[in-house]
Amino acid sequence: MKLQVVLVLCAAFALSLQAPSSQECWCELQSEEKAFPHAKLSMVERNVSDCNRNVxxxxxxxxxxxxxxxxxxxxxxxxxxxxxxxxxxxxxxxxxxxxxxxxxxxxxxxxxxxxxxxxxxxxxxxxxxxxxxxELQAEMGEMETFDTMELVKGRLATQLLKKDLDNCRKSLNATVPPTQPPQGTCPHGQLVNVTGPQVFTGGEYPGSYLYGAWGRDPEPEPGKENWYWLVMMTVSNRYSNYVRLYSSLSALIVGKSVPGNIIIHSSNPTTNTIQGPNNVLYRGALYYNCYNQLDVCRFNLTTNTVSSFELPKGTRYNSKGNFCNLDECYPYTDLDLATDESGVWVTYTTNQDFGNLVLSKVEEGEPPRLGQTWHTAVYKQALTNTFMACGVLYGTRFVSKDVEEIFYALDTVTGKERFNVGIFMNKMAPNIQALNYSPVDRMLHAYSNSNMVSYKVWFE
The missing domain is CATH 1.10.287 (Helix Hairpins)
Structure with missing residues (x-):
């Protein structure tokens, strides 16, 4: 009996496999959403890439x-x-x-x-x-309509919340930031070009004083943000005993000096007066080579006081380590003071370095002192001038009476030197006696054969 039942069930199962069922159920799914235009999105991405490449x-x-x-x-x-x-x-x-x-x-x-x-x-x-x-804006607005479930908006909101959370955590654990940017880092990027001149003037004494320097204080005192300073070598193209101030660039160009001269000493030259043209003004104080010494002097224009510090033994001074071109050297340019976003610097050379350029950071204090030092592989007399920008030392050389080249650079963070910078400057006179970079307006101020010339500095 049991065997018969099993045979009947097997036969029924076989028939059900062979014959199609009349009770099959079909379910058709229809979506009211439009298909996402992937091809259009790819085209938008290509157009954005083209814009970035062309502009x-x-x-x-x-x-x-x-x-x-x-x-x-x-x-x-x-x-x-x-x-x-x-x-x-x-x-x-x-x-x-x-x-x-x-x-x-x-x-x-x-x-x-x-x-x-x-x-x-x-x-x-x-x-x-x-x-x-x-067109891209319209197409992106059209594609936003496909985000019906607001997934993209949700992701953006999540990313913003995560960013706020990270900022909050950082602020809780943050240390007090430095007051000045670290050496060698530049928020503008790498120096790529110098154009101009944008200013060219003989100033108040056209043709009278061949050597000198001028520029702006990178960190001026309140109320003096637009002031300019000028130091001219008034004795033998070598010495000076005062700094001349102008309330604006237009005042400097037309030769109207207010408040006039700030005198270091009534005699010129004498102890602690200025020797050589490569000077800078920083935080209301003039930095320069002290007369007949291998010292850097700092003259406070408010208190009329002078403090100084000595450079290393063997430093060449009194016109024994000058900047030069092929035909001549610029007398008493042994020391070159410079400013940038991080403070004051000084370049010089020593007997121990066999005439190669040495760079040192000047640390503020009372008195100021010599900080970290870099020894370079560039011969100082192969340079016509130096300047600092964002912790990078740049050196120039004479190409012709119309052109000067920025050819050398030293990054004070990495210590790497470059001899192929290849940035050319058009000159209004054959020689540049002093060169100062101003981070206030990103200008390069040159004193050139008694003329005051400024150039626009371009960063990457």
């Missing part, structure tokens, strides 16, 4: 370089025409000069054509980018 700071630098070059060539053309007007040589050299002027005008026309093409290209680029940004 770069190099476009601005290229345009400014063309304008600067055109300005310089026009000035040279004007000079050559002035020479031609004065010539009286029986029409022989006058014809040759005309050919020179003609060639210069052709080159100027070519530069103007290139400038026009560049400007038109930039105008088209600006219009295209504006249109693309408008």
């Amino acid at each position: 770069t700071p190099k476009k601005t630098l290229e345009l400014e370089s063309l304008v600067l070059g055109l300005d310089r060539r026009i000035a040279l053309l004007h000079r050559d025409i002035s020479v031609l007007e004065k010539e009286d040589d029986g029409e022989l050299y006058g014809v040759l000069s005309l050919y020179v002027v003609e060639n210069e005008m052709v080159e100027i026309q070519q530069m103007m054509d290139k400038l026009n093409r560049t400007m038109k290209g930039d105008q088209h680029l600006t219009a295209d980018v504006t249109q693309q940004l408008t």
